[in-house]
Amino acid sequence: VGAFDALMQGFATAATPINLLWSLVGVTLGTLIGLLPGIGPALTIALLLPVTRKLDPTGAFIMFAGLYYGAMYGSSTTSILLNTPGESGSIVTALEGNKMARKGRGAAALATAAIGSFVAGTLGTLALTLLAPIFVKFALLFGPAEYFALMVLAFTTVTSVLGASKLRGAVTLLLGLALGLAGTDILTGQPRLVFGLPSMLRGIDIVVVAVGLFAVGEALFMASRRDLRSAEVLPIKGSLFMTREEWSRSWKPWLRGTAIGFPFGALPAGGTEIPTFLSYFTEKKLAKNPEEFGHGAIEGVAGPEAANNAAVAGVLVPLLTLGLPTSATAAILLAAFEQYNLQPGPQLFQNSGDLVWGLIASLYIGNVMLLVLNLPLAGVWVRLLSIPQSLLYAGILIFSTLGVYSLSNSIFDLVLLWIVGLIGFLMRRYDYPVAPAIIGLILGPLAEAQFRRALTISQGDPSVFVTHPLSLILLLAAFCVVVGPVAFNRLNTYLAR
Amino acid sequence: VTTQISRAGLLIGLGLLIISAVIGYDAVMMEVPKVHAKVGPRVFPVLVAAGLGIVGVMTLITVNRKDFPVAEGDTDWRAFGIMAAGLFVHLNLLKPLGFIPAGLALFMAVSFALGSRKYLRDGIIGFLLVSAAYFGFTQFLGLQLPAGILQGIL
Numbered sequence: 001v002g003a004f005d006a007l008m009q010g011f012a013t014a015a016t017p018i019n020l021l022w023s024l025v026g027v028t029l030g031t032l033i034g035l036l037p038g039i040g041p042a043l044t045i046a047l048l049l050p051v052t053r054k055l056d057p058t059g060a061f062i063m064f065a066g067l068y069y070g071a072m073y074g075s076s077t078t079s080i081l082l083n084t085p086g087e088s089g090s091i092v093t094a095l096e097g098n099k100m101a102r103k104g105r106g107a108a109a110l111a112t113a114a115i116g117s118f119v120a121g122t123l124g125t126l127a128l129t130l131l132a133p134i135f136v137k138f139a140l141l142f143g144p145a146e147y148f149a150l151m152v153l154a155f156t157t158v159t160s161v162l163g164a165s166k167l168r169g170a171v172t173l174l175l176g177l178a179l180g181l182a183g184t185d186i187l188t189g190q191p192r193l194v195f196g197l198p199s200m201l202r203g204i205d206i207v208v209v210a211v212g213l214f215a216v217g218e219a220l221f222m223a224s225r226r227d228l229r230s231a232e233v234l235p236i237k238g239s240l241f242m243t244r245e246e247w248s249r250s251w252k253p254w255l256r257g258t259a260i261g262f263p264f265g266a267l268p269a270g271g272t273e274i275p276t277f278l279s280y281f282t283e284k285k286l287a288k289n290p291e292e293f294g295h296g297a298i299e300g301v302a303g304p305e306a307a308n309n310a311a312v313a314g315v316l317v318p319l320l321t322l323g324l325p326t327s328a329t330a331a332i333l334l335a336a337f338e339q340y341n342l343q344p345g346p347q348l349f350q351n352s353g354d355l356v357w358g359l360i361a362s363l364y365i366g367n368v369m370l371l372v373l374n375l376p377l378a379g380v381w382v383r384l385l386s387i388p389q390s391l392l393y394a395g396i397l398i399f400s401t402l403g404v405y406s407l408s409n410s411i412f413d414l415v416l417l418w419i420v421g422l423i424g425f426l427m428r429r430y431d432y433p434v435a436p437a438i439i440g441l442i443l444g445p446l447a448e449a450q451f452r453r454a455l456t457i458s459q460g461d462p463s464v465f466v467t468h469p470l471s472l473i474l475l476l477a478a479f480c481v482v483v484g485p486v487a488f489n490r491l492n493t494y495l496a497r
Numbered sequence: 498v499t500t501q502i503s504r505a506g507l508l509i510g511l512g513l514l515i516i517s518a519v520i521g522y523d524a525v526m527m528e529v530p531k532v533h534a535k536v537g538p539r540v541f542p543v544l545v546a547a548g549l550g551i552v553g554v555m556t557l558i559t560v561n562r563k564d565f566p567v568a569e570g571d572t573d574w575r576a577f578g579i580m581a582a583g584l585f586v587h588l589n590l591l592k593p594l595g596f597i598p599a600g601l602a603l604f605m606a607v608s609f610a611l612g613s614r615k616y617l618r619d620g621i622i623g624f625l626l627v628s629a630a631y632f633g634f635t636q637f638l639g640l641q642l643p644a645g646i647l648q649g650i651l
Contacts, residue, residue, distance in 0.1 A: 051638060167552060167555055167556065167559065170548070170552050171509075171513065171549075171552045171556070174545060174548045174549045174552060175516075175549075177541075177545050177548075178516065178520055178545050178549065181520070181541065181542050181545060185538035187538070188529070188530070188537060188538050190527055190529065190537075190538040192523060192524075192527070192538060192542060193519075193520065193523050193542075216584065219580060219607065220577055220580055220581060222611060223573065223576040223577050223579070223580045223607075223610040223611055224572045224573050224574065224576060224577040225570060225572070225573065226571070226573050226576070226612075227570060227571075229611065229612055388613060389611055390607070390608035390609075390611035390612060390613035390619070391608055391613070391619065391622060393607055393608075393611055394603070394604040394605075394607035394608040394611075394619070394623065395604075395626055397584070397603060397604075397607050398600050398603060398604055398623075398626060398627060398630060399630065401584075401587060401588070401600075401603065402596075402600075402630055402634065402642070405591065405642070406634070406640045406642070409641055411588055411591060411592060414587075414588035414591070415588060417588075418581075418584055418585060418588060421581075421584065422581065425577070426509075429568070429572070430505060430506075430509065430567060430568075431566075431567070431568055444541075448541045451536075451540075451541070452536045452540075455536040456536055460536060
């Protein structure tokens with residue numbers, strides 16, 4: 001079946017009333033949590049995992065994907081009107097967007113963000129549609145050794161590009177891997193890091209870690225920082241219909257943002273943060289009047305907002321075709337696949353074509369819904385921004401503890417949540433990135449399984465990882481990611497002398 | 498580069514070494530049947546323990562070189578303590594008192610820690626939210642939440 005036929009089949013799945021409803025629920029919830037600081041797509045999907053266990057997986061994934069897209073739309077509104085980003089992918093949007101709002105051009109900023117998100121989301125989904133079948137063919141070449149090597153590459157890139165330093169990225173990745181070890185070893189039944197506690201035998205649930213690091217850690221951090229508490233919500237001023245000049249200044253940044261965002265999303269680099277920064281600096285460099293940057297340049301909103309939506313589409317390529325999460329939210333989505341006993345990769349496209357193509361088709365539909373939800377209804381959403389932060393975080397923690405407790409009605413999980421929450425606070429306080437920990441936790445057990453499978457097939461001969469050409473290439477790439485920048489610096493200082 | 502040796506950095510480095518030692522000890526103490534000896538459950542924990550040991554030592558080295566930058570900004574440890582304590586009290590009260598009273602206590606503690614002093618407003622909103630969550634999740638989603646002291650009344 002060609003991609004086009006498959007996609008048409010997908011539209012038939014996505015356009016059923018029940019799946020349209022799931023899509024609407026997803027994009028609405030996504031806009032909401034994108035808008036609210038302190039709660040993001042990774043945390044929300046983690047909290048929804050226990051509740052969606054009995055749902056039809058197609059509907060659940062349509063909702064999750066809509067939520068991920070929607071969060072990128074909603075967060076721009078918060079950046080522009082509140083000057084604090086709703087999500088990390090909209091940090092740079094605040095730079096120019098809030099300045100625009102202060103100058104009475106808030107409506108234009110919201111419009112270029114929403115339309116740019118729509119353009120990028122649609123083009124990104126189109127790229128996903130075209131690339132997925134190619135990636136699936138490529139994935140067929142992968143055996144256990146290659147999968148292991150790919151995960152090693154993901155571990156190295158994710159630690160190298162996120163956070164204040166490589167060392168800090170490596171610390172949180174290893175902590176994530178360590179948390180993933182706890183529990184009963186699947187292959188041998190050997191208890192690991194259980195410390196004689198029966199509750200530890202089933203391991204540490206991903207929901208506990210995600211909620212601990214994102215919700216509890218974030219709330220504790222907000223409590224510790226008095227200076228982050230007060231923020232002023234600006235009213236939407238101006239017309240939501242962009243002027244001819246605003247259109248002509250926006251469309252190129254949208255396309256460039258899409259071109260930057262999509263590939264970066266597909267790389268294991270943590271999702272949306274890096275491409276939005278890159279897009280911002282690209283626009284600043286290419287702008288006809290760069291002196292306007294820092295005082296409300298519309299290009300600085302249009303580019304990054306397109307980039308973060310395109311990045312989300314990019315994230316889905318390796319996630320669906322290889323089972324490789326490249327951002328924290330993607331890691332949680334991988335856990336959702338595990339919950340339904342689905343294995344992303346070629347088999348998923350073969351055995352659950354309805355689900356995958358229904359999911360991809362729903363993204364086109366969801367993007368249209370999001371444009372409608374975010375542009376004419378912007379004024380309605382803005383009222384949510386006046387919820388006091390104290391009540392917002394109190395509510396988030398009520399639902400967080402409820403979600404974790406309901407996993408298995410155990411107080412022990414709440415104790416774990418408390419401990420992980422304190423670790424999450426320390427990570428924020430001392431500038432350690434959170435995403436590597438989540439990716440390590442979810443990818444660690446999978447990497448170990450592939451590692452042991454590869455060695456079992458080779459009867460214990462570790463050379464499989466370097467004699468398979470594809471595996472060797474991936475491991476060399478991982479090596480270059482770690483050593484490359486250091487060697488490059490040395491060379492530079494040597495040449496400068 | 499800071500002028501002083503960072504105490505936080507020192508503690509983080511030492512903490513990583515302790516975690517590394519715990520994981521290493523756990524791996525060594527495993528009784529693994531001979532069939533699994535080569536690619537058994539021990540290999541990965543040993544690798545993770547070694548990795549944590551290395552980053553722990555590297556953290557201590559950067560701290561010693563006074564090269565451990567920490568974000569400035571004054572930390573409100575009191576508010577942090579109130580919220581952390583609130584969460585701890587909540588998990589201890591959940592079973593004996595029940596979901597609604599414990600949740601209300603958590604709600605109040607969190608909003609107090611974040612600077613809200615409108616007790617009546619917070620109390621009413623908190624009570625409504627916690628009750629709605631309790632009934633929504635027990636009646637419609639079939640979850641079991643502890644009723645506690647309100648057993649029989651609810």
